Amino acid sequence: LEEKLREVDKFKAIGTLAGGIAHDFNNLLMGIQGLTSLMAVGMTPDDPHQEHVRAIEEHIRSAANLTRQLLGLARGGKYEAKPIDLNELVFDSALMFGRTRKEITIHQDLHPAPLVVEADRNQLDQVLLNIFVNAWQAMPDGGAIYLKTSVTELDESVCAAHDIEPGFCVKLSITDTGCGMDETTRQQVFDPFFTTKDKQRGTGLGLASVYGIIKNHGGLVTVYSEVGHGTTFTIYLPLSDKTVQAEPPLTEEVQQGSG
Ligand code: ADP
Numbered sequence: 001l002e003e004k005l006r007e008v009d010k011f012k013a014i015g016t017l018a019g020g021i022a023h024d025f026n027n028l029l030m031g032i033q034g035l036t037s038l039m040a041v042g043m044t045p046d047d048p049h050q051e052h053v054r055a056i057e058e059h060i061r062s063a064a065n066l067t068r069q070l071l072g073l074a075r076g077g078k079y080e081a082k083p084i085d086l087n088e089l090v091f092d093s094a095l096m097f098g099r100t101r102k103e104i105t106i107h108q109d110l111h112p113a114p115l116v117v118e119a120d121r122n123q124l125d126q127v128l129l130n131i132f133v134n135a136w137q138a139m140p141d142g143g144a145i146y147l148k149t150s151v152t153e154l155d156e157s158v159c160a161a162h163d164i165e166p167g168f169c170v171k172l173s174i175t176d177t178g179c180g181m182d183e184t185t186r187q188q189v190f191d192p193f194f195t196t197k198d199k200q201r202g203t204g205l206g207l208a209s210v211y212g213i214i215k216n217h218g219g220l221v222t223v224y225s226e227v228g229h230g231t232t233f234t235i236y237l238p239l240s241d242k243t244v245q246a247e248p249p250l251t252e253e254v255q256q257g258s259g
Helices: 002-041 050-073 086-099 121-137 156-162 183-188 206-216 252-258
Strands: 082-085 104-109 116-119 143-153 168-176 220-226 230-238
Touching (some): 050 206, 086 104, 086 116, 086 121, 086 143, 121 168, 121 230
């Protein structure tokens, strides 16, 4: 119990930090970004500072990524939960991710019926993206990602241990055929700022925010990994009995505008 309390404290502290700083910092960054692009517009192609401006823009992108990850950590932070079909979300984000990464194949084995969860779509998109990017980086020579969704009921003892409501859950597993990780790494993957990557590629906040977001949604995320074989992340989210609302139809004005 003591260990669990320590863990909760750690995420609370990071969450407070995220809420307090990341948002304001991001606004400052957007200001810098705006001014940098203004500078770039005024430059001739042979300006010796072109390269510096590009480097600044690159750093801004990294910093914006960091603040986005920090915001994802903000536990108890604002999020808009709506009934959504997890199958659809998985399908869409896999399609989007796979489109630009031809060296990996994505296999999907999705439950035949809609799997409704009450969740913030943007945050779950972020969860999938973080896991996909890690999988992709773990497979520098290419490989495969297997996505599987189903309905399951968690053991009462598991629910009690992880402070989740007993009942039916939606289960999503994401398996890669990458380098895998050793036991020491596996135990730390959800720790904020834990990374084995260099500064350019890793912030160590991706999986910490995955953990925070899934916890926030009343769910659970686990990891299984074998060195040299690959890794599986499994996400459990409470199954909702609500139905997914259809998107409101486009107004005539919008339809005309887009045609
Ligand atoms: P980052 O990707 O910025 O390092 P993460 O929190 O996303 O931060 O991941 C933490 C660490 O967990 C990574 O540096 C890596 O060592 C390990 N890891 C995460 N996902 C995988 C994976 N699919 N395969 C192998 N190692 C992984």
